[in-house]
Amino acid sequence: MLRRISCCVSIVIAALAAIAVSDALIHAVLAQTPFGAPRPAAGVQQTGGVIGWILAKQSEFYREMSGAIRAAKSDGSAVTTLLGISFLYGIFHAAGPGHGKAVISSYLVANEETARRGIVLSFASAFLQALVAVLIVGIGAVLLNVTAKTMCSTERVIEIVSYALIAAFGARLVWTKGRGFIGALQRDRSGGVAAPGLVPAMSHAHASASSHGHAQHDHGHHNHGHDDHGHDHHHGAHGHSAHDHHAHGHDDHEHVHDEHCGHNHGPTPDQLAGPGGWSRGLGAIFAVGLRPCSGAILVLVFALAQGLFWAGVAATFVMGLGTAITVAAIALVAVSGKGLARRLAAGREGGGVLILRGLEFGAAGLVLLLGGGLLLGYLSAERVTCF
Protein backbone atom coordinates (compact mmCIF):
# COMPACT_ATOMS: atom_id res chain seq x y z
CA MET A 1 0.00 0.00 0.00
CA LEU A 2 2.64 2.42 1.08
CA ARG A 3 4.71 1.53 -1.87
CA ARG A 4 1.78 2.17 -4.15
CA ILE A 5 1.36 5.63 -2.68
CA SER A 6 5.02 6.44 -3.08
CA CYS A 7 4.85 5.13 -6.59
CA CYS A 8 1.98 7.49 -7.33
CA VAL A 9 3.89 10.36 -5.79
CA SER A 10 6.92 9.57 -7.92
CA ILE A 11 4.78 9.56 -11.03
CA VAL A 12 3.25 12.89 -10.08
CA ILE A 13 6.69 14.33 -9.45
CA ALA A 14 7.99 13.02 -12.73
CA ALA A 15 4.98 14.42 -14.57
CA LEU A 16 5.28 17.76 -12.84
CA ALA A 17 8.97 17.98 -13.59
CA ALA A 18 8.33 17.02 -17.20
CA ILE A 19 5.62 19.67 -17.55
CA ALA A 20 7.78 22.31 -15.91
CA VAL A 21 10.76 21.53 -18.06
CA SER A 22 8.86 21.32 -21.33
CA ASP A 23 7.10 24.51 -20.34
CA ALA A 24 10.44 26.16 -19.82
CA LEU A 25 11.64 24.88 -23.15
CA ILE A 26 8.56 26.14 -24.95
CA HIS A 27 8.96 29.56 -23.37
CA ALA A 28 12.52 29.66 -24.43
CA VAL A 29 11.81 28.53 -27.96
CA LEU A 30 9.24 31.27 -28.32
CA ALA A 31 11.76 33.70 -26.98
CA GLN A 32 14.19 32.66 -29.64
CA THR A 33 11.83 33.42 -32.48
CA PRO A 34 10.50 36.80 -31.48
CA PHE A 35 7.96 37.17 -34.23
CA GLY A 36 7.48 33.60 -35.27
CA ALA A 37 4.85 33.08 -32.61
CA PRO A 38 1.74 35.13 -31.99
CA ARG A 39 2.89 38.23 -30.20
CA PRO A 40 0.65 38.25 -27.12
CA ALA A 41 1.54 34.68 -26.29
CA ALA A 42 5.26 35.33 -26.40
CA GLY A 43 4.82 38.55 -24.48
CA VAL A 44 2.82 37.06 -21.66
CA GLN A 45 5.09 34.14 -21.20
CA GLN A 46 8.10 36.33 -21.00
CA THR A 47 6.93 38.54 -18.20
CA GLY A 48 4.65 37.23 -15.51
CA GLY A 49 3.44 39.37 -12.61
CA VAL A 50 6.07 39.02 -9.92
CA ILE A 51 8.80 38.46 -12.45
CA GLY A 52 7.71 41.53 -14.35
CA TRP A 53 8.00 43.53 -11.17
CA ILE A 54 11.49 42.17 -10.47
CA LEU A 55 12.52 43.00 -14.01
CA ALA A 56 11.09 46.51 -13.71
CA LYS A 57 12.86 47.00 -10.38
CA GLN A 58 16.22 45.87 -11.62
CA SER A 59 16.09 47.97 -14.74
CA GLU A 60 15.26 50.91 -12.50
CA PHE A 61 18.47 50.36 -10.50
CA TYR A 62 20.37 49.64 -13.67
CA ARG A 63 19.29 52.96 -15.16
CA GLU A 64 20.34 54.78 -12.01
CA MET A 65 23.79 53.29 -12.15
CA SER A 66 25.11 55.40 -15.02
CA GLY A 67 23.98 58.56 -13.27
CA ALA A 68 25.67 57.47 -10.04
CA ILE A 69 28.96 56.80 -11.82
CA ARG A 70 28.74 60.19 -13.49
CA ALA A 71 28.07 61.87 -10.14
CA ALA A 72 30.97 60.03 -8.52
CA LYS A 73 33.28 61.78 -10.98
CA SER A 74 32.82 65.15 -9.32
CA ASP A 75 31.62 64.09 -5.89
CA GLY A 76 33.45 61.33 -4.06
CA SER A 77 30.58 60.66 -1.69
CA ALA A 78 28.40 59.62 -4.63
CA VAL A 79 30.43 56.42 -4.69
CA THR A 80 28.44 55.30 -1.66
CA THR A 81 25.24 55.80 -3.64
CA LEU A 82 26.72 53.87 -6.54
CA LEU A 83 27.61 50.95 -4.29
CA GLY A 84 24.15 51.00 -2.73
CA ILE A 85 22.48 50.89 -6.13
CA SER A 86 24.84 48.16 -7.30
CA PHE A 87 24.02 46.08 -4.25
CA LEU A 88 20.27 46.38 -4.82
CA TYR A 89 20.72 45.71 -8.52
CA GLY A 90 22.61 42.53 -7.65
CA ILE A 91 19.85 41.37 -5.33
CA PHE A 92 17.07 42.02 -7.84
CA HIS A 93 19.05 40.82 -10.80
CA ALA A 94 19.57 37.45 -9.17
CA ALA A 95 15.94 37.28 -8.05
CA GLY A 96 14.78 37.17 -11.64
CA PRO A 97 14.82 33.72 -13.14
CA GLY A 98 18.17 32.62 -14.42
CA HIS A 99 20.06 29.44 -14.91
CA GLY A 100 22.71 30.07 -12.24
CA LYS A 101 20.31 29.67 -9.34
CA ALA A 102 18.65 26.73 -11.01
CA VAL A 103 21.95 24.93 -11.42
CA ILE A 104 23.09 25.61 -7.86
CA SER A 105 19.72 24.69 -6.33
CA SER A 106 19.43 21.54 -8.42
CA TYR A 107 22.96 20.59 -7.52
CA LEU A 108 22.19 21.06 -3.84
CA VAL A 109 19.03 18.97 -4.14
CA ALA A 110 20.78 16.27 -6.14
CA ASN A 111 23.60 16.02 -3.66
CA GLU A 112 23.54 15.72 0.05
CA GLU A 113 24.65 19.22 0.85
CA THR A 114 24.60 21.34 3.95
CA ALA A 115 23.16 24.83 4.14
CA ARG A 116 26.61 26.18 4.83
CA ARG A 117 27.94 24.65 1.65
CA GLY A 118 25.00 26.06 -0.24
CA ILE A 119 25.88 29.53 0.98
CA VAL A 120 29.57 29.07 0.24
CA LEU A 121 28.80 27.85 -3.29
CA SER A 122 26.52 30.84 -3.91
CA PHE A 123 29.09 33.36 -2.73
CA ALA A 124 31.98 31.69 -4.52
CA SER A 125 30.16 31.54 -7.86
CA ALA A 126 28.98 35.15 -7.55
CA PHE A 127 32.51 36.27 -6.69
CA LEU A 128 33.91 34.38 -9.67
CA GLN A 129 31.28 35.96 -11.89
CA ALA A 130 32.32 39.44 -10.77
CA LEU A 131 35.97 38.56 -11.19
CA VAL A 132 35.48 37.31 -14.74
CA ALA A 133 33.64 40.52 -15.67
CA VAL A 134 36.47 42.63 -14.23
CA LEU A 135 39.06 40.51 -16.04
CA ILE A 136 37.29 40.75 -19.40
CA VAL A 137 37.02 44.53 -19.24
CA GLY A 138 40.35 44.96 -17.45
CA ILE A 139 42.29 42.99 -20.02
CA GLY A 140 40.13 43.72 -23.04
CA ALA A 141 39.33 47.39 -22.66
CA VAL A 142 41.93 48.78 -20.26
CA LEU A 143 45.03 46.90 -21.42
CA LEU A 144 44.32 46.02 -25.05
CA ASN A 145 41.66 48.62 -25.94
CA VAL A 146 39.74 46.16 -28.07
CA THR A 147 36.31 46.97 -29.44
CA ALA A 148 33.03 45.99 -27.86
CA LYS A 149 32.61 43.43 -30.61
CA THR A 150 35.78 41.62 -29.58
CA MET A 151 34.79 41.69 -25.93
CA CYS A 152 31.38 40.44 -26.88
CA SER A 153 32.85 37.53 -28.84
CA THR A 154 34.97 36.69 -25.80
CA GLU A 155 31.84 36.71 -23.67
CA ARG A 156 30.16 34.50 -26.21
CA VAL A 157 32.98 31.94 -26.06
CA ILE A 158 32.99 31.98 -22.27
CA GLU A 159 29.24 31.57 -22.35
CA ILE A 160 29.46 28.46 -24.53
CA VAL A 161 32.19 26.98 -22.35
CA SER A 162 30.10 27.67 -19.28
CA TYR A 163 27.01 26.02 -20.78
CA ALA A 164 29.09 23.02 -21.83
CA LEU A 165 30.39 22.80 -18.29
CA ILE A 166 26.86 22.83 -16.92
CA ALA A 167 25.86 20.06 -19.33
CA ALA A 168 28.91 17.98 -18.43
CA PHE A 169 28.33 18.62 -14.78
CA GLY A 170 24.70 17.60 -15.19
CA ALA A 171 25.67 14.47 -17.10
CA ARG A 172 27.94 13.47 -14.29
CA LEU A 173 25.23 14.11 -11.72
CA VAL A 174 22.72 12.13 -13.77
CA TRP A 175 25.16 9.28 -14.01
CA THR A 176 25.82 9.17 -10.27
CA LYS A 177 22.27 9.84 -9.20
CA GLY A 178 20.80 7.56 -11.84
CA ARG A 179 22.67 4.67 -10.32
CA GLY A 180 21.49 5.63 -6.88
CA PHE A 181 17.94 5.79 -8.14
CA ILE A 182 18.12 2.46 -9.94
CA GLY A 183 19.72 0.96 -6.87
CA ALA A 184 16.87 2.27 -4.75
CA LEU A 185 14.35 0.94 -7.27
CA GLN A 186 15.84 -2.54 -7.10
CA ARG A 187 16.06 -2.38 -3.35
CA ASP A 188 12.45 -1.30 -3.28
CA ARG A 189 11.47 -4.36 -5.28
CA SER A 190 13.43 -6.85 -3.24
CA GLY A 191 13.30 -4.87 0.00
CA GLY A 192 9.76 -5.90 0.82
CA VAL A 193 11.05 -9.24 2.06
CA ALA A 194 13.68 -7.85 4.35
CA ALA A 195 13.00 -7.49 8.05
CA PRO A 196 12.58 -3.78 8.86
CA GLY A 197 15.40 -3.68 11.37
CA LEU A 198 17.88 -5.05 8.87
CA VAL A 199 17.01 -2.70 6.06
CA PRO A 200 19.68 -0.04 6.51
CA ALA A 201 22.60 -2.40 6.63
CA MET A 202 21.25 -4.65 3.93
CA SER A 203 20.29 -1.93 1.55
CA HIS A 204 23.71 -0.47 1.96
CA ALA A 205 25.36 -3.63 0.82
CA HIS A 206 22.78 -4.17 -1.82
CA ALA A 207 23.16 -0.71 -3.24
CA SER A 208 26.86 -1.10 -3.77
CA ALA A 209 26.37 -4.41 -5.43
CA SER A 210 23.59 -3.33 -7.72
CA SER A 211 25.16 -0.09 -8.81
CA HIS A 212 28.32 -2.01 -9.40
CA GLY A 213 26.51 -4.21 -11.84
CA HIS A 214 24.87 -1.32 -13.57
CA ALA A 215 28.01 0.59 -13.96
CA GLN A 216 29.46 -2.11 -16.04
CA HIS A 217 26.52 -3.30 -18.03
CA ASP A 218 24.06 -0.58 -18.64
CA HIS A 219 25.72 2.75 -18.45
CA GLY A 220 29.40 2.09 -18.71
CA HIS A 221 29.74 3.50 -22.19
CA HIS A 222 27.63 6.52 -21.54
CA ASN A 223 29.72 7.41 -18.60
CA HIS A 224 32.85 7.01 -20.54
CA GLY A 225 31.73 9.52 -23.12
CA HIS A 226 30.49 12.11 -20.72
CA ASP A 227 33.35 11.98 -18.33
CA ASP A 228 35.83 12.17 -21.11
CA HIS A 229 34.17 15.22 -22.49
CA GLY A 230 33.62 16.99 -19.23
CA HIS A 231 36.89 16.67 -17.43
CA ASP A 232 39.62 14.12 -16.89
CA HIS A 233 41.09 14.04 -20.36
CA HIS A 234 44.01 11.99 -19.26
CA HIS A 235 41.69 9.10 -18.67
CA GLY A 236 41.35 8.61 -22.38
CA ALA A 237 45.01 7.72 -22.58
CA HIS A 238 44.51 4.73 -20.35
CA GLY A 239 42.83 1.61 -21.50
CA HIS A 240 39.12 1.24 -21.27
CA SER A 241 39.34 -0.97 -18.24
CA ALA A 242 41.66 1.41 -16.48
CA HIS A 243 39.23 4.21 -17.05
CA ASP A 244 36.33 2.20 -15.81
CA HIS A 245 38.23 1.27 -12.76
CA HIS A 246 39.08 4.80 -11.92
CA ALA A 247 35.65 6.21 -12.57
CA HIS A 248 34.20 3.45 -10.57
CA GLY A 249 36.31 4.14 -7.55
CA HIS A 250 35.34 7.77 -7.65
CA ASP A 251 31.66 7.13 -7.99
CA ASP A 252 31.78 4.59 -5.26
CA HIS A 253 33.23 7.16 -2.98
CA GLU A 254 30.37 9.48 -3.67
CA HIS A 255 27.92 6.70 -3.30
CA VAL A 256 29.14 5.95 0.17
CA HIS A 257 28.66 9.58 1.04
CA ASP A 258 25.11 9.49 -0.12
CA GLU A 259 24.30 6.30 1.63
CA HIS A 260 25.46 7.79 4.87
CA CYS A 261 23.28 10.77 4.46
CA GLY A 262 20.39 8.82 3.09
CA HIS A 263 20.29 7.10 6.41
CA ASN A 264 20.23 10.39 8.16
CA HIS A 265 23.62 10.37 9.79
CA GLY A 266 23.90 14.01 8.86
CA PRO A 267 26.91 15.61 7.25
CA THR A 268 30.16 15.58 9.14
CA PRO A 269 32.43 18.64 9.24
CA ASP A 270 35.03 16.98 7.03
CA GLN A 271 32.39 16.75 4.33
CA LEU A 272 32.32 20.50 4.29
CA ALA A 273 35.89 20.92 3.24
CA GLY A 274 37.04 17.39 2.63
CA PRO A 275 39.00 16.66 -0.54
CA GLY A 276 36.11 15.09 -2.41
CA GLY A 277 33.75 17.71 -1.05
CA TRP A 278 35.37 20.82 -2.40
CA SER A 279 36.33 19.49 -5.77
CA ARG A 280 32.73 18.50 -6.33
CA GLY A 281 31.61 21.99 -5.38
CA LEU A 282 34.22 23.57 -7.63
CA GLY A 283 32.43 22.11 -10.63
CA ALA A 284 29.27 23.95 -9.63
CA ILE A 285 31.16 27.17 -8.95
CA PHE A 286 32.84 27.18 -12.33
CA ALA A 287 29.82 26.02 -14.27
CA VAL A 288 27.78 28.89 -12.87
CA GLY A 289 30.32 31.59 -12.16
CA LEU A 290 32.34 31.50 -15.34
CA ARG A 291 29.78 33.41 -17.31
CA PRO A 292 29.85 37.10 -16.42
CA CYS A 293 26.76 39.23 -16.14
CA SER A 294 26.34 41.50 -19.15
CA GLY A 295 25.19 44.28 -16.85
CA ALA A 296 28.46 44.23 -14.95
CA ILE A 297 30.44 44.41 -18.19
CA LEU A 298 28.45 47.41 -19.38
CA VAL A 299 28.87 49.19 -16.04
CA LEU A 300 32.61 48.51 -16.08
CA VAL A 301 33.07 49.86 -19.60
CA PHE A 302 30.98 52.91 -18.79
CA ALA A 303 33.02 53.55 -15.63
CA LEU A 304 36.17 53.21 -17.69
CA ALA A 305 34.90 55.72 -20.24
CA GLN A 306 34.20 58.10 -17.37
CA GLY A 307 37.74 57.61 -16.09
CA LEU A 308 36.51 55.86 -12.96
CA PHE A 309 37.33 52.25 -13.66
CA TRP A 310 37.96 51.49 -9.99
CA ALA A 311 34.43 52.64 -9.12
CA GLY A 312 33.13 50.20 -11.71
CA VAL A 313 35.22 47.42 -10.20
CA ALA A 314 33.90 48.20 -6.73
CA ALA A 315 30.35 48.33 -8.08
CA THR A 316 30.81 44.96 -9.80
CA PHE A 317 31.95 43.22 -6.65
CA VAL A 318 29.17 44.80 -4.58
CA MET A 319 26.75 43.68 -7.29
CA GLY A 320 28.17 40.20 -6.86
CA LEU A 321 27.58 40.43 -3.12
CA GLY A 322 23.93 41.26 -3.73
CA THR A 323 23.61 38.41 -6.21
CA ALA A 324 25.24 36.02 -3.76
CA ILE A 325 22.76 36.91 -1.02
CA THR A 326 19.76 36.18 -3.25
CA VAL A 327 21.22 32.98 -4.63
CA ALA A 328 22.21 31.85 -1.15
CA ALA A 329 18.65 32.49 0.07
CA ILE A 330 17.26 30.38 -2.77
CA ALA A 331 19.89 27.73 -2.11
CA LEU A 332 18.83 27.63 1.53
CA VAL A 333 15.25 27.02 0.50
CA ALA A 334 16.42 24.16 -1.71
CA VAL A 335 18.57 22.66 1.05
CA SER A 336 15.84 22.88 3.67
CA GLY A 337 13.29 21.44 1.28
CA LYS A 338 15.59 18.54 0.66
CA GLY A 339 16.27 18.23 4.39
CA LEU A 340 12.56 18.06 5.09
CA ALA A 341 12.08 15.43 2.41
CA ARG A 342 14.98 13.46 3.85
CA ARG A 343 13.71 13.59 7.42
CA LEU A 344 10.31 12.45 6.30
CA ALA A 345 11.84 9.74 4.16
CA ALA A 346 13.88 8.52 7.10
CA GLY A 347 10.62 7.67 8.84
CA ARG A 348 9.66 5.10 6.24
CA GLU A 349 11.22 2.12 4.60
CA GLY A 350 12.09 1.61 0.97
CA GLY A 351 9.58 3.95 -0.58
CA GLY A 352 10.87 7.06 1.13
CA VAL A 353 14.41 6.41 0.04
CA LEU A 354 13.15 5.65 -3.44
CA ILE A 355 11.42 9.02 -3.67
CA LEU A 356 14.49 10.73 -2.28
CA ARG A 357 16.68 9.07 -4.87
CA GLY A 358 14.14 9.88 -7.54
CA LEU A 359 14.18 13.51 -6.47
CA GLU A 360 17.96 13.61 -6.62
CA PHE A 361 17.89 11.96 -10.00
CA GLY A 362 15.31 14.48 -11.22
CA ALA A 363 17.36 17.42 -9.97
CA ALA A 364 20.44 15.98 -11.67
CA GLY A 365 18.44 15.59 -14.87
CA LEU A 366 17.37 19.21 -14.64
CA VAL A 367 20.99 20.37 -14.52
CA LEU A 368 21.73 18.29 -17.62
CA LEU A 369 18.64 19.61 -19.42
CA LEU A 370 19.51 23.18 -18.51
CA GLY A 371 23.07 22.79 -19.70
CA GLY A 372 22.00 21.08 -22.90
CA GLY A 373 19.21 23.55 -23.54
CA LEU A 374 21.45 26.56 -23.00
CA LEU A 375 24.19 25.06 -25.12
CA LEU A 376 21.90 24.23 -28.02
CA GLY A 377 20.18 27.58 -27.80
CA TYR A 378 16.75 26.32 -26.76
CA LEU A 379 16.99 28.34 -23.60
CA SER A 380 18.19 31.87 -23.46
CA ALA A 381 19.04 33.32 -20.11
CA GLU A 382 20.64 36.56 -21.04
CA ARG A 383 21.44 36.79 -24.64
CA VAL A 384 24.93 38.01 -25.29
CA THR A 385 23.98 40.16 -28.22
CA CYS A 386 26.80 41.61 -30.18
CA PHE A 387 25.38 44.69 -31.80
Place this chain on the structure above:
Amino acid sequence: MMRLFSFAVLLLTACVAQLGVAQAHPHVSVTSTSELIYTGDGSVTGVRHVWAFDELFSAYAIQGIDTKTKGVYTREDLAPLAQVNVDSLKEFAYFTTARAGGKKEKFGDPIDYFLEYKGSSLVLTFTLPLKVPAKTPELVLEVFDPTYFVAFALADKEPLKLVGAPANCKLAIEKPNESKPQQNLSEQNFLNGENANYGASFANRMTVACQ
Protein backbone atom coordinates in the same frame (compact mmCIF):
# COMPACT_ATOMS: atom_id res chain seq x y z
CA MET B 1 2.89 12.41 7.11
CA MET B 2 2.81 10.98 3.64
CA ARG B 3 0.90 14.00 2.45
CA LEU B 4 3.37 16.33 4.07
CA PHE B 5 6.17 14.43 2.49
CA SER B 6 4.71 14.52 -0.99
CA PHE B 7 3.92 18.17 -0.49
CA ALA B 8 7.53 18.91 0.43
CA VAL B 9 8.75 16.98 -2.57
CA LEU B 10 6.31 18.63 -4.95
CA LEU B 11 7.13 22.07 -3.63
CA LEU B 12 10.80 21.44 -4.03
CA THR B 13 10.42 20.09 -7.53
CA ALA B 14 8.20 22.94 -8.59
CA CYS B 15 10.60 25.40 -7.05
CA VAL B 16 13.63 24.04 -8.82
CA ALA B 17 11.78 23.62 -12.09
CA GLN B 18 10.46 27.16 -11.97
CA LEU B 19 13.96 28.49 -11.54
CA GLY B 20 14.84 26.70 -14.72
CA VAL B 21 12.66 29.00 -16.75
CA ALA B 22 15.40 31.14 -18.10
CA GLN B 23 14.34 34.61 -19.07
CA ALA B 24 15.94 37.72 -20.37
CA HIS B 25 17.06 40.71 -18.37
CA PRO B 26 17.04 44.05 -20.09
CA HIS B 27 20.53 45.36 -20.64
CA VAL B 28 19.93 47.78 -23.45
CA SER B 29 17.37 50.49 -23.44
CA VAL B 30 16.34 52.36 -26.51
CA THR B 31 14.27 55.50 -26.87
CA SER B 32 12.49 55.22 -30.15
CA THR B 33 11.24 57.92 -32.47
CA SER B 34 9.85 56.87 -35.81
CA GLU B 35 8.37 58.18 -39.00
CA LEU B 36 5.88 56.47 -41.25
CA ILE B 37 6.63 57.34 -44.83
CA TYR B 38 3.75 57.72 -47.28
CA THR B 39 3.65 58.15 -51.01
CA GLY B 40 1.38 60.47 -52.90
CA ASP B 41 -1.38 57.87 -53.32
CA GLY B 42 -1.62 57.38 -49.54
CA SER B 43 0.18 54.07 -49.22
CA VAL B 44 2.88 53.44 -46.63
CA THR B 45 6.27 52.61 -48.09
CA GLY B 46 8.28 52.16 -44.94
CA VAL B 47 9.34 53.17 -41.45
CA ARG B 48 12.24 55.36 -40.50
CA HIS B 49 13.51 54.68 -36.99
CA VAL B 50 15.68 56.92 -34.87
CA TRP B 51 16.81 54.89 -31.90
CA ALA B 52 18.77 56.47 -29.05
CA PHE B 53 20.65 53.95 -26.92
CA ASP B 54 21.17 54.42 -23.20
CA GLU B 55 24.53 55.79 -22.12
CA LEU B 56 25.76 52.55 -20.55
CA PHE B 57 25.25 50.61 -23.73
CA SER B 58 26.52 53.54 -25.81
CA ALA B 59 29.78 53.66 -23.86
CA TYR B 60 30.13 49.92 -24.32
CA ALA B 61 29.39 50.03 -28.03
CA ILE B 62 31.97 52.72 -28.84
CA GLN B 63 34.68 51.12 -26.71
CA GLY B 64 37.88 50.69 -28.69
CA ILE B 65 36.65 52.42 -31.84
CA ASP B 66 39.37 54.37 -33.64
CA THR B 67 38.58 58.00 -34.26
CA LYS B 68 40.47 60.72 -36.09
CA THR B 69 39.98 63.09 -33.19
CA LYS B 70 40.07 61.57 -29.75
CA GLY B 71 36.67 61.55 -28.09
CA VAL B 72 34.88 62.78 -31.22
CA TYR B 73 32.88 60.15 -33.02
CA THR B 74 31.83 61.08 -36.54
CA ARG B 75 29.36 59.21 -38.73
CA GLU B 76 32.32 57.87 -40.69
CA ASP B 77 34.02 56.57 -37.54
CA LEU B 78 30.82 54.85 -36.54
CA ALA B 79 29.92 53.51 -39.99
CA PRO B 80 31.34 50.00 -39.38
CA LEU B 81 29.39 49.79 -36.13
CA ALA B 82 26.20 50.93 -37.87
CA GLN B 83 26.72 48.13 -40.37
CA VAL B 84 27.05 45.60 -37.54
CA ASN B 85 23.91 47.02 -35.94
CA VAL B 86 21.66 46.67 -38.94
CA ASP B 87 23.10 43.26 -39.78
CA SER B 88 22.46 41.99 -36.24
CA LEU B 89 19.01 43.51 -36.06
CA LYS B 90 17.86 41.42 -38.99
CA GLU B 91 17.86 38.35 -36.75
CA PHE B 92 15.41 40.12 -34.46
CA ALA B 93 13.21 41.33 -37.30
CA TYR B 94 14.28 44.88 -36.36
CA PHE B 95 12.03 44.61 -33.30
CA THR B 96 9.39 46.11 -35.52
CA THR B 97 6.07 44.79 -36.72
CA ALA B 98 3.63 46.49 -39.03
CA ARG B 99 0.15 45.13 -39.53
CA ALA B 100 -2.00 46.46 -42.32
CA GLY B 101 -5.62 45.57 -41.61
CA GLY B 102 -4.44 42.77 -39.31
CA LYS B 103 -2.05 41.29 -41.86
CA LYS B 104 1.63 41.33 -41.00
CA GLU B 105 3.71 43.20 -43.55
CA LYS B 106 7.20 42.18 -44.59
CA PHE B 107 10.17 44.50 -44.42
CA GLY B 108 13.10 44.55 -46.79
CA ASP B 109 16.70 45.19 -45.75
CA PRO B 110 17.35 48.55 -44.08
CA ILE B 111 18.53 51.49 -46.14
CA ASP B 112 20.03 54.89 -45.32
CA TYR B 113 21.45 53.83 -42.00
CA PHE B 114 24.01 55.62 -39.88
CA LEU B 115 25.08 56.12 -36.26
CA GLU B 116 25.67 59.40 -34.51
CA TYR B 117 27.08 60.14 -31.10
CA LYS B 118 24.97 62.81 -29.46
CA GLY B 119 25.78 63.90 -25.92
CA SER B 120 26.61 60.56 -24.38
CA SER B 121 24.20 58.56 -26.46
CA LEU B 122 24.55 56.61 -29.66
CA VAL B 123 21.71 57.25 -32.06
CA LEU B 124 20.94 54.79 -34.84
CA THR B 125 18.91 56.01 -37.77
CA PHE B 126 17.66 53.57 -40.38
CA THR B 127 14.83 53.12 -42.82
CA LEU B 128 12.92 49.89 -43.14
CA PRO B 129 11.18 49.75 -46.51
CA LEU B 130 8.04 47.65 -46.79
CA LYS B 131 8.49 44.97 -49.41
CA VAL B 132 5.13 45.92 -50.84
CA PRO B 133 3.76 49.41 -50.10
CA ALA B 134 0.62 49.07 -48.01
CA LYS B 135 -2.54 50.99 -48.68
CA THR B 136 -4.74 50.33 -45.72
CA PRO B 137 -7.41 52.00 -43.60
CA GLU B 138 -5.65 50.81 -40.43
CA LEU B 139 -1.97 50.30 -39.84
CA VAL B 140 -0.59 49.10 -36.51
CA LEU B 141 3.08 49.63 -35.86
CA GLU B 142 4.81 48.05 -32.89
CA VAL B 143 8.33 48.51 -31.64
CA PHE B 144 9.38 46.20 -28.87
CA ASP B 145 11.41 43.18 -27.91
CA PRO B 146 9.18 40.34 -26.72
CA THR B 147 12.17 38.76 -24.99
CA TYR B 148 12.73 42.01 -23.13
CA PHE B 149 16.45 42.00 -23.69
CA VAL B 150 16.15 45.43 -25.22
CA ALA B 151 13.78 47.72 -23.38
CA PHE B 152 12.14 49.95 -25.96
CA ALA B 153 10.51 53.15 -24.86
CA LEU B 154 8.67 55.53 -27.15
CA ALA B 155 9.98 59.08 -27.03
CA ASP B 156 7.92 61.45 -24.89
CA LYS B 157 7.35 63.91 -27.69
CA GLU B 158 6.04 62.78 -31.05
CA PRO B 159 7.20 59.16 -31.02
CA LEU B 160 5.68 58.72 -34.46
CA LYS B 161 5.39 61.22 -37.23
CA LEU B 162 3.33 60.65 -40.33
CA VAL B 163 5.28 61.93 -43.30
CA GLY B 164 3.10 62.75 -46.29
CA ALA B 165 0.05 60.93 -44.93
CA PRO B 166 -3.41 61.72 -46.26
CA ALA B 167 -5.21 64.35 -44.19
CA ASN B 168 -7.85 61.90 -42.95
CA CYS B 169 -5.34 59.75 -41.11
CA LYS B 170 -5.42 59.81 -37.31
CA LEU B 171 -2.70 58.58 -35.03
CA ALA B 172 -3.24 56.81 -31.68
CA ILE B 173 -0.33 55.88 -29.45
CA GLU B 174 -0.38 53.25 -26.74
CA LYS B 175 2.56 53.27 -24.38
CA PRO B 176 3.32 50.60 -21.85
CA ASN B 177 2.08 51.58 -18.43
CA GLU B 178 5.05 51.34 -16.17
CA SER B 179 3.20 51.91 -12.92
CA LYS B 180 0.88 49.00 -13.63
CA PRO B 181 3.00 46.18 -12.26
CA GLN B 182 3.25 47.73 -8.80
CA GLN B 183 -0.46 48.36 -8.53
CA ASN B 184 -1.77 45.11 -9.86
CA LEU B 185 0.62 42.73 -8.35
CA SER B 186 -1.59 40.77 -5.99
CA GLU B 187 -1.43 37.07 -6.60
CA GLN B 188 -5.17 36.92 -7.02
CA ASN B 189 -5.15 39.38 -9.89
CA PHE B 190 -2.46 37.41 -11.51
CA LEU B 191 -4.16 34.08 -11.10
CA ASN B 192 -7.60 35.10 -12.27
CA GLY B 193 -6.15 36.42 -15.46
CA GLU B 194 -6.57 40.14 -14.97
CA ASN B 195 -2.88 40.51 -15.44
CA ALA B 196 -2.63 37.86 -18.08
CA ASN B 197 -1.88 40.48 -20.68
CA TYR B 198 0.99 41.78 -18.60
CA GLY B 199 3.51 41.20 -21.39
CA ALA B 200 1.49 43.40 -23.69
CA SER B 201 2.14 46.30 -21.35
CA PHE B 202 5.69 46.35 -22.63
CA ALA B 203 4.46 46.78 -26.17
CA ASN B 204 4.64 50.12 -27.88
CA ARG B 205 1.68 50.21 -30.19
CA MET B 206 1.01 52.96 -32.68
CA THR B 207 -2.15 52.84 -34.71
CA VAL B 208 -2.84 54.94 -37.78
CA ALA B 209 -6.46 54.94 -38.88
CA CYS B 210 -7.39 56.59 -42.17
CA GLN B 211 -11.11 56.99 -42.75
